[in-house]
Amino acid sequence: MKHITISEVGPRDGLQSVETTLSTEAKLAWIEAEYAAGVREIEVGSFVSPKLLPQMADTEAVVRGAQHLEGLIIAVLVPNVRGCESALRAGAHKISVPLSLSETHSLKNVRRTHAQMLDEIRSCLKLVEAMPESEKPVFEVGLSTAFGCTLEGVVPESFVVEMAERVLDLGVAEVGLSDTTGMGNPAQLERLLTGIWQRCGESRLTGVHLHNTRGQGLANALRAVELGITTLDSSLGGLGGCPFAPGASGNIVTEDLVFMLQSMGYPTGIDLEALLVVRQQVAELLPEEEWFGFTAAAGLPKHFGAATLQ
Amino acid sequence: MKHITISEVGPRDGLQSVETTLSTEAKLAWIEAEYAAGVREIEVGSFVSPKLLPQMADTEAVVRGAQHLEGLIIAVLVPNVRGCESALRAGAHKISVPLSLSETHSLKNVRRTHAQMLDEIRSCLKLVEAMPESEKPVFEVGLSTAFGCTLEGVVPESFVVEMAERVLDLGVAEVGLSDTTGMGNPAQLERLLTGIWQRCGESRLTGVHLHNTRGQGLANALRAVELGITTLDSSLGGLGGCPFAPGASGNIVTEDLVFMLQSMGYPTGIDLEALLVVRQQVAELLPEEEWFGFTAAAGLPKHFGAATLQ
Numbered sequence: 001m002k003h004i005t006i007s008e009v010g011p012r013d014g015l016q017s018v019e020t021t022l023s024t025e026a027k028l029a030w031i032e033a034e035y036a037a038g039v040r041e042i043e044v045g046s047f048v049s050p051k052l053l054p055q056m057a058d059t060e061a062v063v064r065g066a067q068h069l070e071g072l073i074i075a076v077l078v079p080n081v082r083g084c085e086s087a088l089r090a091g092a093h094k095i096s097v098p099l100s101l102s103e104t105h106s107l108k109n110v111r112r113t114h115a116q117m118l119d120e121i122r123s124c125l126k127l128v129e130a131m132p133e134s135e136k137p138v139f140e141v142g143l144s145t146a147f148g149c150t151l152e153g154v155v156p157e158s159f160v161v162e163m164a165e166r167v168l169d170l171g172v173a174e175v176g177l178s179d180t181t182g183m184g185n186p187a188q189l190e191r192l193l194t195g196i197w198q199r200c201g202e203s204r205l206t207g208v209h210l211h212n213t214r215g216q217g218l219a220n221a222l223r224a225v226e227l228g229i230t231t232l233d234s235s236l237g238g239l240g241g242c243p244f245a246p247g248a249s250g251n252i253v254t255e256d257l258v259f260m261l262q263s264m265g266y267p268t269g270i271d272l273e274a275l276l277v278v279r280q281q282v283a284e285l286l287p288e289e290e291w292f293g294f295t296a297a298a299g300l301p302k303h304f305g306a307a308t309l310q
Numbered sequence: 311m312k313h314i315t316i317s318e319v320g321p322r323d324g325l326q327s328v329e330t331t332l333s334t335e336a337k338l339a340w341i342e343a344e345y346a347a348g349v350r351e352i353e354v355g356s357f358v359s360p361k362l363l364p365q366m367a368d369t370e371a372v373v374r375g376a377q378h379l380e381g382l383i384i385a386v387l388v389p390n391v392r393g394c395e396s397a398l399r400a401g402a403h404k405i406s407v408p409l410s411l412s413e414t415h416s417l418k419n420v421r422r423t424h425a426q427m428l429d430e431i432r433s434c435l436k437l438v439e440a441m442p443e444s445e446k447p448v449f450e451v452g453l454s455t456a457f458g459c460t461l462e463g464v465v466p467e468s469f470v471v472e473m474a475e476r477v478l479d480l481g482v483a484e485v486g487l488s489d490t491t492g493m494g495n496p497a498q499l500e501r502l503l504t505g506i507w508q509r510c511g512e513s514r515l516t517g518v519h520l521h522n523t524r525g526q527g528l529a530n531a532l533r534a535v536e537l538g539i540t541t542l543d544s545s546l547g548g549l550g551g552c553p554f555a556p557g558a559s560g561n562i563v564t565e566d567l568v569f570m571l572q573s574m575g576y577p578t579g580i581d582l583e584a585l586l587v588v589r590q591q592v593a594e595l596l597p598e599e600e601w602f603g604f605t606a607a608a609g610l611p612k613h614f615g616a617a618t619l620q
Contacts, residue, residue, distance in 0.1 A: 153613040159572035182604075183611045186532055215566035215604035216573075248606060252565040256525035263495035263526075294492075294525035294559060298581055301493045303463040 492523020
């Protein structure tokens, strides 16, 4: 079975959605604890205007503070060239630019048309390409609202494939698929993945960012790994992910995802028991938040031990 | 795409787990409302000692009260011959006897060894066989703790297959697989299904009863329908299902399951919008209970309408 990389997005996607602003020390404690539990890719923050998201104002310090964790891929989100400059300066290993396939959503979210976003991506790419080889991060574009949009409704699948190709043709290493609105289903995911893979090659799309807004997260994740996806985004306790209504979770819950993968025999390198302890620790830092997921409350089966560290 | 039958188990599995005892009228109102939303199989109760489960004391009246709903399969659970007699007298269309594959669990749950349970099943079968052809219900045995047991730990997969064969050899129409403890994963489900199908034939195992105790319910359901399972048990709001800890859901949530299946194009005959209204109505009858599921809070996507009634 292929190794699956869990990319923990809680410190970015989770923390940008909550009222509380965690201190840099608290964020680094969270990141270090997940690293100690075996997580090897963490989206630690985003380089956006601190006026818009004060919770993310210290992202540069967080990236620098995580550099000593050997083997950890430090991922960040950047919405524009300015953010990309900061990410490169801080030494991020993976930079993601979100491109919303719903132009209405793109205008609302980052006030840019598709053409403007493609220009922005082109400019970011130039900056990345200018870096010395040893410091060059992985540069990817996350295709958001790829499964449907609350504003536009259907996002045509042919358009998703077309935009993936256009973005990859710019020279971007990879695109990712994001179910921003939690509308996706496994059949749709399969059509999108195979459509893009056939047109652009399997190595150009290896990760997906799925939400659990309608409870479909793990079913979609299952289909994704079966088809060959090797990186799955998820969030500790399902924190974040643009919930649309109270009680509607956003992100896939990291703990439940690790339970599924390891039970099936997919190695993740994560110690699930240790991860459940990290959940408790982070939950104490954010007492106002609703924590999702079922494995924590149910506990691990008696005989799970042998499969915990694969 | 194959039609998938959703077997709603809330009135049995849900209500046996809650403190409140609903009146016969309230139970029938629930059953009628789900029927009106398109549900065509409902486990309406169990014939167990009213001393043990007072919530189920009126199961005979509920079965009789549901008889006018044309095309509805009225399913019941019976633990023994006495229960089977009552079920036949009331006119149930489908009778399930649970057989726990963990003998420790069987002894604790129904105070019977495997040998004693097989005797009980044999006696039930005789009663069923003696019925006139037109009144003969479907008789099935649910293999519970098939994915692991909280008491015994691992339940060997070869033993699950062996017991399925022994039960089917008695002349039982079908066996079902129950993930009583919510320990199952899609790979294990696939091994068990293919193991039993190869030995006994696909027509002898067409339904599964999955739990969501560790959040794996829909992922397991996805794998099951892909492989050819055509009946899935689930419960409105995830009510019931032996939760092991507060906040740990038991059953798969009917609403989220219908969302998945219909989004993928599997016809279920269920009007999901109507079902979400039933959820609200039943929730008002059981204000003390925790209601699970995400679709209700997030709402249906704008463009879901066309797919609602398939």
